[in-house]
Amino acid sequence: MHQETSPEPKHPPTLRKCVALLRSFPSFSALKRIHAHSLRTGVPISHPHFAKHLIFTLISFLPSLPTMPYALSIFSQIHSPDVFTFNTIIRGFSQSPNPSPALSIHRRMLASSTPADTHTYPFLLKACAKLMALREGEKLHCRSFKDGFESSVFVQNTLVHFYAACGLFENAHHVFERMPERNLVTWNSVINGFALNGRPNEALTLFREMMFEDECVEPDGFTMVSLLTACAELGALALGRRVHVFLFKKGLDFNAHVENSLIDLYAKCGRIDDAYKVFVDMCESRNVVSWTSLIVGLAMNGFGNEALEFFAVMEQERLVPTEITMVGVLYACSHCGLVDDGYRYFNRLQQQYNIVPKIEHYGCMVDLLGRAGLVEEAHNYIITMPMAPNAVVWRTLLGACAMHKTLALGEVAWAKLSELDPGHSGDYVLLSNLYASVGRWADVHKLRRNMLKSGVRKKPGHSLVELGNRVYEFVMGDISHPQSDSIYEMLEEIAVKLRLQGYIPRTTNVLADIEEEEKENALNYHSERLAIAFALMNTSPGMPIRIVKNLRVCADCHLVTKLISKIYDREITVRDRSRFHHFRDGSCSCKDYW
DNA sequence: TTAGGGTTAG
Numbered sequence: 001m002h003q004e005t006s007p008e009p010k011h012p013p014t015l016r017k018c019v020a021l022l023r024s025f026p027s028f029s030a031l032k033r034i035h036a037h038s039l040r041t042g043v044p045i046s047h048p049h050f051a052k053h054l055i056f057t058l059i060s061f062l063p064s065l066p067t068m069p070y071a072l073s074i075f076s077q078i079h080s081p082d083v084f085t086f087n088t089i090i091r092g093f094s095q096s097p098n099p100s101p102a103l104s105i106h107r108r109m110l111a112s113s114t115p116a117d118t119h120t121y122p123f124l125l126k127a128c129a130k131l132m133a134l135r136e137g138e139k140l141h142c143r144s145f146k147d148g149f150e151s152s153v154f155v156q157n158t159l160v161h162f163y164a165a166c167g168l169f170e171n172a173h174h175v176f177e178r179m180p181e182r183n184l185v186t187w188n189s190v191i192n193g194f195a196l197n198g199r200p201n202e203a204l205t206l207f208r209e210m211m212f213e214d215e216c217v218e219p220d221g222f223t224m225v226s227l228l229t230a231c232a233e234l235g236a237l238a239l240g241r242r243v244h245v246f247l248f249k250k251g252l253d254f255n256a257h258v259e260n261s262l263i264d265l266y267a268k269c270g271r272i273d274d275a276y277k278v279f280v281d282m283c284e285s286r287n288v289v290s291w292t293s294l295i296v297g298l299a300m301n302g303f304g305n306e307a308l309e310f311f312a313v314m315e316q317e318r319l320v321p322t323e324i325t326m327v328g329v330l331y332a333c334s335h336c337g338l339v340d341d342g343y344r345y346f347n348r349l350q351q352q353y354n355i356v357p358k359i360e361h362y363g364c365m366v367d368l369l370g371r372a373g374l375v376e377e378a379h380n381y382i383i384t385m386p387m388a389p390n391a392v393v394w395r396t397l398l399g400a401c402a403m404h405k406t407l408a409l410g411e412v413a414w415a416k417l418s419e420l421d422p423g424h425s426g427d428y429v430l431l432s433n434l435y436a437s438v439g440r441w442a443d444v445h446k447l448r449r450n451m452l453k454s455g456v457r458k459k460p461g462h463s464l465v466e467l468g469n470r471v472y473e474f475v476m477g478d479i480s481h482p483q484s485d486s487i488y489e490m491l492e493e494i495a496v497k498l499r500l501q502g503y504i505p506r507t508t509n510v511l512a513d514i515e516e517e518e519k520e521n522a523l524n525y526h527s528e529r530l531a532i533a534f535a536l537m538n539t540s541p542g543m544p545i546r547i548v549k550n551l552r553v554c555a556d557c558h559l560v561t562k563l564i565s566k567i568y569d570r571e572i573t574v575r576d577r578s579r580f581h582h583f584r585d586g587s588c589s590c591k592d593y594w
Numbered sequence: 595t596t597a598g599g600g601t602t603a604g
Contacts, residue, residue: 091596117597184599229601260601263602296602
């Protein structure tokens with residue numbers, strides 16, 4: 001390969017010393033000294049004898065400075081960078097918030113016929129994983145094989161991570177299965193791949209496999225975080241507690257990531273007291289993620305005011321909130337109907353914390369206004385937003401319109417959604433509920449026909465309930481469970497008791513009829529009712545019941561669950577797609593406002 | 595003188 005043959009610089013050793021100094025005391029002033037020295041001696045900063053050291057030092061030791069544009073400007077002046085220099089600059093970008101230049105630098109590397117080494121592909125695949133650049137990553141997958149890296153455990157591990165990050169956990173698993181050699185990182189990558197892609201049961205199964213089949217690996221903090229994420233997703237409290245005991249025994253509890261995951265686990269299982277206990281025990285290791293997890297957990301569980309109080313304490317402790325913390329704070333305002341507070345926090349987001357509000361923050365404001373019944377104001381907010389509103393924002397407005405029976409604006413939102421995200425079944429459900437709530441039955445039926453004609457199918461609802469060491473899943477009209485007959489008998493018994501309490505079904509959620517027609521028989525029970533019946537049958541009287549649902553609770557099920565909590569004297573917690581409902585003695589913690 | 599995996603929202 002052609003090597004640069006520029007003359008030896010006048011004082012490279014002194015400049016090298018400067019770079020060494022920069023490494024020991026990373027600072028702007030050290031960087032300035034290098035520049036001053038370069039100007040004084042006439043040796044360009046990009047001279048190959050030290051440019052690569054400078055780039056390496058910048059990327060490794062000064063990540064908080066606006067390093068990458070500067071490193072890139074030096075890099076682009078190097079005539080023939082070697083593989084180490086290419087790797088370094090690619091690494092820098094793969095670690096930065098915007099890794100896409102890593103891929104263009106790789107193209108330059110290919111054009112210059114510099115062969116990749118075992119370090120190059122992991123950096124590049126990490127960049128692709130961050131960007132979710134599937135096609136680029138797949139090309140790298142092929143290229144890495146051609147270059148003879150199919151047995152490199154580093155490259156293969158990053159491939160597992162890459163496919164999982166792109167949502168293709170099956171591809172990730174395929175790479176994993178073909179690996180001749182695996183280590184802890186391999187297992188963690190594949191377990192996390194399943195945990196992140198809504199397959200928590202598979203994640204837990206793989207963990208068992210790892211423990212039984214691979215004697216060479218011992219789980220670490222990364223493994224625990226993945227398992228806790230999976231348990232939190234499932235709402236599997238008992239299983240999560242077992243993981244907690246396990247990691248405590250293994251001494252993995254002094255790890256901020258693990259402890260933060262524990263806060264999230266307990267909050268997502270509706271056990272905010274336990275979440276708080278972990279938070280209190282953290283002391284030294286507590287960070288902004290811990291606070292954010294607790295604030296979000298409190299808000300989700302219906303303790304909006306407490307969430308805001310904790311936010312105030314966090315500020316007193318001079319911790320700087322992140323944009324996610326602020327989503328949690330706005331979410332808390334929204335679920336408590338605190339409109340003025342919401343506006344105040346939104347303003348402070350920019351003024352005090354210098355956070356550029358993202359579409360999620362604007363979405364929270366639309367939700368806040370919409371929930372509070374200020375639907376017109378919510379619409380004005382959307383049309384004056386500084387960025388183009390996305391489908392989520394319009395959907396939020398449609399939801400608010402359905403809640404407050406505001407037909408005209410609901411149809412405006414629907415029109416936007418038909419352009420931005422046509423065929424989204426949840427939007428049909430919302431619009432249908434809206435039509436039904438104002439008695440426009442002809443429109444309900446027309447919408448249903450359109451939905452069937454265009455092949456849009458309602459997303460199947462499912463509910464999870466944990467019993468013993470297992471998590472049981474129920475879908476609507478489920479007859480697959482071994483106890484199915486008794487479950488339906490139990491539902492009959494419940495129906496009789498409900499009627500005695502004066503229950504009249506709320507039929508506004510008429511899209512449920514679609515399933516009724518499809519099923520031919522009357523097994524149109526919503527999944528949470530099957531789960532509740534199953535739990536009532538299999539747990540001792542007085543024991544609390546916890547259900548996790550993938551969709552929102554419908555008005556009828558909400559009413560039924562309230563009544564069941566009274567009739568059977570049970571505390572029932574339902575985590576739906578966006579929040580918790582704690583039912584007790586005939587009422588719900590959401591105060592019927594969800 | 596370089597390599598791979600983690601937590602919070604939607």
